[in-house]
Amino acid sequence: MRFVDFLLFPLALIYDGITSLRNRMFEAGLKKSQPFEVPTIVVGNLAVGGTGKTPFVEFLINHLSSSFNLAILSRGYGRKTSGYRLANEQSTPSEIGDEPFQVYSKFKEKVTVAVGEERILAIPMILAENPEVESIILDDAFQHRYLLADLNILLTTYKRPFFTDYLLPVGRLREGRRNVNRADLIVVTKCPDTLDLNEKNRFRKQISDYLVREKPIYFAGLKYGSPYPLNLGFSEPGDKFILVTGIVDPEPIRLHLEGKQKVVMETIAFPDHHSYKAKDMLRISEVYKKYATKNVSILTTEKDAVKLKDNKLLELVSNIPVFVLPVEIDMEQKEEEQLLKIIKSMIINKNANGEI
Structure with missing residues (x-):
């Protein structure tokens, strides 16, 4: 830890107090989380940026869009507009954000793409315009607790995993390490090609140290075209x-x-x-x-x-x-099949029964 981090540590403690209080309010029911009939999948992280969320969302599109009618919902970070917007042929990066625009440009024939800061307001608007949607993937919504998602996928990088990171402003964490427990499954991203079983087990052990109960943990690298x-x-x-x-x-x-x-x-x-x-x-x-x-x-x-x-x-x-x-997510076939099986089963069961 750098010397300047010791000076910033009191600010990190204050930040921890604020985020912990907010999370406890949701857990106690003082703040409400809204579920939806349509299956919702959150792709997020504990840290700010850089965990490979967009490649992972594209990975999900590539593997799920042939089986389900999907919508992608993002906050639209960095755009010069606000509120709900449905991507169309006239959309620009400044209107919907660079990453949603990238997804729309590549997959507009396969998925619906929308942006909106207030996810629980945006979801009904997506469904009103596209009632055929069978599942919504939310990019970077792990901290958006007003939504009660059906599946929370947490990404953390191999180079800077959450268990070695610190809260803002000392580190890059948006909330404390133990909030990994809100995830239903964890994916370690940007793994090197040389990653072996011993290293995977080391990561699983260090992640599990923060888990109340066992959760699936997978590993993904990046594949460049x-x-x-x-x-x-x-x-x-x-x-x-x-x-x-x-x-x-x-x-x-x-x-x-x-x-x-x-x-x-x-x-x-x-x-x-x-x-x-x-x-x-x-x-x-x-x-x-x-x-x-x-x-x-x-x-x-x-x-x-x-x-x-x-x-x-x-x-x-x-x-x-x-x-x-171009870049894509690269996973071992067995882990990829296990991860996709969990996701597909959730969507099928929720749509069939109205609940998981």
């Missing part, structure tokens, strides 16, 4: 990249590229959910010029690409090769 061009005129990237990101942690991407014998010449790391401006594109152009003679390409994430596609911004880098790196 082939980069595809963002702008016209370019087809294949070379082996050298300038990495441009507006995410919490670009390190896994850098490690992936190096593992593929690619060279990262420089990383331009913007804050998470960064809203790109013309000056940012000029900065990217200037960095590119330093390496232009070395057959270098710009590489960015899908989350960033949805904002860089803005015509006015894209014009500023129209002569630069910009590529997008």
